[in-house]
Amino acid sequence: MSKKCEHPVDIHQIARRGGVLEGHCEIADLELVHDRLADQQGRLDYSLSPVYRSLDSATGGRHVLTVAISLSAAVNMICQRSLRPFAQTVQSLSTVALVADEDEAAGLPEEYEPVIADVHELDLRRLLAEELLLALPLVPVDPNSEPLHTKSVAQTHDSLPERSDNPFSILKKLH
Numbered sequence: 001m002s003k004k005c006e007h008p009v010d011i012h013q014i015a016r017r018g019g020v021l022e023g024h025c026e027i028a029d030l031e032l033v034h035d036r037l038a039d040q041q042g043r044l045d046y047s048l049s050p051v052y053r054s055l056d057s058a059t060g061g062r063h064v065l066t067v068a069i070s071l072s073a074a075v076n077m078i079c080q081r082s083l084r085p086f087a088q089t090v091q092s093l094s095t096v097a098l099v100a101d102e103d104e105a106a107g108l109p110e111e112y113e114p115v116i117a118d119v120h121e122l123d124l125r126r127l128l129a130e131e132l133l134l135a136l137p138l139v140p141v142d143p144n145s146e147p148l149h150t151k152s153v154a155q156t157h158d159s160l161p162e163r164s165d166n167p168f169s170i171l172k173k174l175h
Contacts, residue, residue: 005029005046005128008121011098015050015065015119022047025128027075032129036136037075038085044073046128050098055109064108065098065119069131079142086142092135098122 005025014021027033027042034040049068071092076085097112098119099105105114115127 005044005125007124007126008118009124010120011048011050011067011122012065012119014048015052020047020049025125027073029125030129030132032126033075033132033136036077036133038078039076042073042075044071044128044132046071053097064112066095066112067098068095069093069127071128071131071135073132075136077136077140079145080139081141081147082145084142084145086140086144088137088140090132090135092131094131094134096127 005023009021011021023046025044025046027037027044028040030044047070051066051068052063053066054063069092071090073090075088075090077088078084079086095113096115097105097108098117099108099114100118101116105116108114115130117123117127
């Protein structure tokens with residue numbers, strides 16, 4: 001099933017049918033990421049594959065809805081080296097477990113990343129925005145930017161002229 005980024009989505013029904021949800025979102029529709037980007041241009045392509053998985057008998061043998069999420073996007077970020085905008089390609093593959101509340105999340109085995117959500121009314125935009133945030137680089141650097149040529153503190157100190165009236169010269173006489 002291919003769709004534009006709409007919400008809410010009944011991910012439970014998609015999982016029961018063994019379906020896959022594919023589509024795209026405009027970055028402008030993902031408000032959660034706006035402050036990390038240079039602008040709101042771009043598009044995010046996604047694929048969600050929901051599957052119910054049986055947990056081991058130690059957790060009561062219940063089932064949990066897991067969703068494999070694949071994201072691909074081209075966004076504009078500010079390079080932290082040059083402070084200029086540049087196009088950043090982002091790709092991400094992750095799997096999350098959808099749970100109803102924090103108690104259910106606490107009962108999951110460690111290999112599952114819990115996301116508290118209603119499986120019948122999943123806020124697709126929010127889920128995709130959160131996954132995109134996790135995929136963005138913490139310090140975006142344009143690979144085509146030139147490194148800044150700065151002197152180290154030691155180099156700067158060595159290049160300073162020696163002061164003849166050093167106020168601390170008296171301390172040399174104290175032994």
